[in-house]
Amino acid sequence: MALPAGGVHPRPPRGEPVIKVLVSAALCQGHTLCHLQDPDLFTLDDNGYSDVGVRQVPPGSEHRARRGADVCPERAVTLDENDEGNPW
């Protein structure tokens, strides 16, 4: 699914599970491999390190989020798939 211009990510439909991606700044070594999986989700700072922190995964990007976690050699990327669901 293509993301809308301007980096605004759509919310999942009401009641749908919410997946969050978490990137540890302490572990990130700037390999940029996560960014190659989804540049809109795994953004980088000017030095090539992840600036994600904690971010909601937009609907349709779940598989790219999982690939980003899988390819990180530092295991800096984790997914929180236990959210109760979109309350909005």
Ligand code: SF4
């Ligand atoms: S792949 Fe891992 S180490 Fe590389 S930029 Fe992404 S989070 Fe950082």
